[in-house]
Amino acid sequence: MIDGFVALYIFMLAAFVGYEVISRVPVILHTPLMSGSNFIHGIVLVGAMVALGFADTTLEKVIGFVGVVLASGNAVGGYVVTERMLEMFKRSKDGDRDEE
Amino acid sequence: MSLDTLIAGSYFLAAILFILGLKAMSSPAGARRGIVWAGLGMVLATVVTFFWPGMKPENLLLIGAAIIVGGVPAWISGRRVAMTGMPQMIALYNGMGGGAAAAIAWVELLRGGHGGEEFGWTVIALAVTGALIGAVSFSGSLLAFAKLEGWLKRSLRFAGQNVLNLVILLVAAGAGVLVIMGVSGPWLTVFIALALLLGITLTMPIGGADMPVVISLYNALTGLAVGLEGLVLDNAAMIIAGTVVGAAGTLLTQLMAKAMNRSLGNVLFSAFGETAAEGDEIEGSMKPVEAIDAAVMLGFARQVIIIPGYGMAVAQAQHKVWELAEALMKRGVRVKFAIHPVAGRMPGHMNVLLAEAGVPYDLIFDEAEINPEFPKTDVALVIGANDVVNTAARTDTASPIYGMPILDADKANNAIVIKRGKGTGFSGIENALFYEDRTRMLYGDGQAMCAELIRAVHEI
Numbered sequence: 001m002i003d004g005f006v007a008l009y010i011f012m013l014a015a016f017v018g019y020e021v022i023s024r025v026p027v028i029l030h031t032p033l034m035s036g037s038n039f040i041h042g043i044v045l046v047g048a049m050v051a052l053g054f055a056d057t058t059l060e061k062v063i064g065f066v067g068v069v070l071a072s073g074n075a076v077g078g079y080v081v082t083e084r085m086l087e088m089f090k091r092s093k094d095g096d097r098d099e100e
Numbered sequence: 101m102s103l104d105t106l107i108a109g110s111y112f113l114a115a116i117l118f119i120l121g122l123k124a125m126s127s128p129a130g131a132r133r134g135i136v137w138a139g140l141g142m143v144l145a146t147v148v149t150f151f152w153p154g155m156k157p158e159n160l161l162l163i164g165a166a167i168i169v170g171g172v173p174a175w176i177s178g179r180r181v182a183m184t185g186m187p188q189m190i191a192l193y194n195g196m197g198g199g200a201a202a203a204i205a206w207v208e209l210l211r212g213g214h215g216g217e218e219f220g221w222t223v224i225a226l227a228v229t230g231a232l233i234g235a236v237s238f239s240g241s242l243l244a245f246a247k248l249e250g251w252l253k254r255s256l257r258f259a260g261q262n263v264l265n266l267v268i269l270l271v272a273a274g275a276g277v278l279v280i281m282g283v284s285g286p287w288l289t290v291f292i293a294l295a296l297l298l299g300i301t302l303t304m305p306i307g308g309a310d311m312p313v314v315i316s317l318y319n320a321l322t323g324l325a326v327g328l329e330g331l332v333l334d335n336a337a338m339i340i341a342g343t344v345v346g347a348a349g350t351l352l353t354q355l356m357a358k359a360m361n362r363s364l365g366n367v368l369f370s371a372f373g374e375t376a377a378e379g380d381e382i383e384g385s386m387k388p389v390e391a392i393d394a395a396v397m398l399g400f401a402r403q404v405i406i407i408p409g410y411g412m413a414v415a416q417a418q419h420k421v422w423e424l425a426e427a428l429m430k431r432g433v434r435v436k437f438a439i440h441p442v443a444g445r446m447p448g449h450m451n452v453l454l455a456e457a458g459v460p461y462d463l464i465f466d467e468a469e470i471n472p473e474f475p476k477t478d479v480a481l482v483i484g485a486n487d488v489v490n491t492a493a494r495t496d497t498a499s500p501i502y503g504m505p506i507l508d509a510d511k512a513n514n515a516i517v518i519k520r521g522k523g524t525g526f527s528g529i530e531n532a533l534f535y536e537d538r539t540r541m542l543y544g545d546g547q548a549m550c551a552e553l554i555r556a557v558h559e560i
Contacts, residue, residue, distance in 0.1 A: 004222070007331050007339065014327070014340045017119060018347030025126045030352060030441070031448030035190055036125045036135055037348050038319050040118050042142060043341040044200045044326045046149045047333050049163050051207040053155030060207050061162065067203025068166035074197035076171040079139050080178030081189050086132045088455035
């Protein structure tokens with residue numbers, strides 16, 4: 001159990017982290033960042049799992065099930081497309097190192 | 101070590117991996133590593149969640165089944181989709197995340213509490229807010245997906261649209277307040293339905309070229325919704341990851357809007373395009389050119405700057421474009437790529453396509469870096485871009501894109517524009533660049549024209 005204000009502090013600090021991490025990025029990286037952050041909010045999966053895990057009634061189970069389906073689509077799809085896109089970024093000079 | 105500690109510790113580690121991963125993604129060289137780290141964090145968090153104490157064993161099976169039902173099609177579609185289809189896939193996956201956040205809120209509100217403890221009104225208020233944001237992001241992203249996929253051709257606009265949106269929002273908020281106050285009745289269902297409707301009516305009028313901003317905005321909203329539901333569930337990993345994405349996404353959205361010199365409110369509520377006919381008439385004519393002549397101009401240039409736009413994506417011309425650039429470089433021409441922040445249908449759309457074709461990222465420049473280069477450039481080659489090179493943005497105060505920073509293709513000695521036909525771009529605005537004396541129009545499909553140019557360059 002996280003105390004109310006501690007949760008609020010986490011919320012605030014995380015907001016600053018998000019802002020700082022992104023603040024000075026070249027345009028070329030907008031895609032990885034957007035796609036990557038799209039993947040990261042796939043963490044909603046763990047919440048959906050817990051919600052479904054404790055569901056009692058059929059209605060709760062149905063909604064919870066849909067929630068987990070959607071969340072895993074977010075996490076898995078987000079990872080696959082981000083990874084595919086980032087795989088392609090390479091540099092011309094001394095670039096062989098970055099290729100795999 | 102107790103299970104609680106194991107789970108909390110794993111979430112802590114996952115949160116660190118997410119932040120480090122996101123940080124690594126802000127440099128091209130480290131980006132690949134970043135997504136792998138974040139992926140590890142996700143797997144770790146997901147696996148330990150199966151051991152959450154107190155979950156019903158029969159529900160664990162449901163969870164496993166749901167992960168497979170959601171994950172496998174996402175894996176396959178993500179693997180198969182062409183690079184040109186990336187914007188809609190990102191919109192789709194993002195919408196799913198928003199829907200999941202709304203579903204969590206829905207289940208939690210139905211249950212009314214966890215661990216034998218009833219929710220206080222603050223927690224319910226957080227859940228309701230997260231549900232509203234998540235549901236809007238869900239239906240809005242799905243509509244954006246449908247639009248980008250070409251299922252919905254027209255943007256529906258009518259008078260009083262903003263008023264309607266406001267009414268829906270207020271009624272939804274009212275239903276939300278009733279839920280928070282614990283008034284019994286169908287209010288929770290009404291609330292969710294209205295929130296879903298709001299996402300649709302908000303996204304309906306937004307045109308294709310504004311999609312980068314919209315996708316980025318919904319990404320931020322989903323992050324925020326996830327963070328809020330994290331507060332409801334006391335789940336620190338969700339709070340941190342969701343909020344970091346919410347903040348980062350908001351910043352990215354602002355950058356996008358700024359690149360178009362418009363406010364976010366203007367993008368969302370202005371029904372762009374209706375004012376398009378008001379721009380000044382342009383005098384002069386468009387001057388066509390044959391591929392062979394264009395090839396001569398390119399082949400004997402010292403420096404060429406290539407400006408790709410959405411048309412390149414539609415024509416799937418990125419491979420041919422790079423082949424052309426390589427042919428030119430072999431002749432000793434210096435070739436650079438200039439990318440406008442809002443070219444294409446998502447942030448960085450053009451970067452991805454060029455990267456797919458194999459263009460090294462150190463040949464790619466954004467608008468601020470490349471604009472001083474144009475006066476020293478012999479040929480600016482515009483492929484399927486339109487509004488981002490329209491000089492009317494500088495001069496014509498009546499133009500809807502007035503004030504948008506553009507790529508200075510007109511300042512190069514010559515500009516060659518590859519374009520399918522004589523029509524105007526998405527905004528219906530005439531492009532002043534196309535009428536300049538030093539501009540030549542090469543009419544045809546982007547891919548076919550690049551192929552002709554390559555052949556011609558080899559011949560000269």
